Amino acid sequence: MLRIAGIEPFSTVDWPGKLACVAFLAGCPWACPYCQNYILRSIDSATVNEDHLFEFLRKRQGLLDGVVFSGGEPLVQQALPEVARCVRQMGFAVGLHTCGAYPERLRQMLPYVDWVGLDVKAPWDAYERVTGAYGSGERARESLDAVLAAGKELETRTTWHPSLLSQADISTIAHDLAARGVRTWAVQAYRHVGTAGTLPNETVYPSDVPSDLPDLFEHYEFRRA
Numbered sequence: 001m002l003r004i005a006g007i008e009p010f011s012t013v014d015w016p017g018k019l020a021c022v023a024f025l026a027g028c029p030w031a032c033p034y035c036q037n038y039i040l041r042s043i044d045s046a047t048v049n050e051d052h053l054f055e056f057l058r059k060r061q062g063l064l065d066g067v068v069f070s071g072g073e074p075l076v077q078q079a080l081p082e083v084a085r086c087v088r089q090m091g092f093a094v095g096l097h098t099c100g101a102y103p104e105r106l107r108q109m110l111p112y113v114d115w116v117g118l119d120v121k122a123p124w125d126a127y128e129r130v131t132g133a134y135g136s137g138e139r140a141r142e143s144l145d146a147v148l149a150a151g152k153e154l155e156t157r158t159t160w161h162p163s164l165l166s167q168a169d170i171s172t173i174a175h176d177l178a179a180r181g182v183r184t185w186a187v188q189a190y191r192h193v194g195t196a197g198t199l200p201n202e203t204v205y206p207s208d209v210p211s212d213l214p215d216l217f218e219h220y221e222f223r224r225a
């Protein structure tokens with residue numbers, strides 16, 4: 001069963017250009033200190049299962065464009081690809097927020113996914129600095145390659161806290177993504193409110209992003225704290 005921590009009935013921000021509901025799935029294997037949803041990292045944060053989601057969706061057919069699976073890390077749950085298939089059969093488009101920790105399960109799910117928001121947390125060889133998880137960069141890179149190979153609509157985003165990533169790191173990330181053919185990248189300035197509070201309360205500004213980077217992408221956005 002899918003273990004769901006909560007459902008946001010209407011959102012216009014979690015899937016750009018779509019009116020969607022968001023299912024926040026419980027559990028995440030990584031431990032990013034800037035996590036805004038760190039309470040959801042425990043699988044025990046689940047309160048409902050997919051029956052509740054399907055009941056909710058039956059009443060929203062024709063009113064919502066799609067469903068976004070978020071978390072936590074939604075792909076921590078083995079049941080997700082099959083649930084996504086059923087949601088699609090009901091006529092909803094499917095969006096996915098993922099950190100890329102489960103490339104194999106992502107491949108299983110991609111046939112039922114219309115849009116992916118993928119976190120790119122650091123240069124691939126520096127991932128552990130952010131996630132605390134050995135081998136996380138390799139898994140995230142594999143996930144990115146899977147989404148690109150499947151030709152799915154993709155937004156990549158990088159959360160930037162100045163003590164975790166340098167300007168040179170940001171530059172490395174952007175050039176690597178552009179070289180792989182990524183067209184959409186957002187820099188998200190660290191926001192202290194809602195985190196576990198282990199990082200200094202500092203952030204970054206649009207002018208901190210090296211000026212050559214936005215032009216590498218068709219769509220670039222700086223999201224403020």
Ligand code: SF4
Pocket residue numbers: 028029030031032034035036037038041071072073099
């Ligand atoms: S991968 Fe996402 S949900 Fe997991 S700890 Fe990092 S920011 Fe939080």
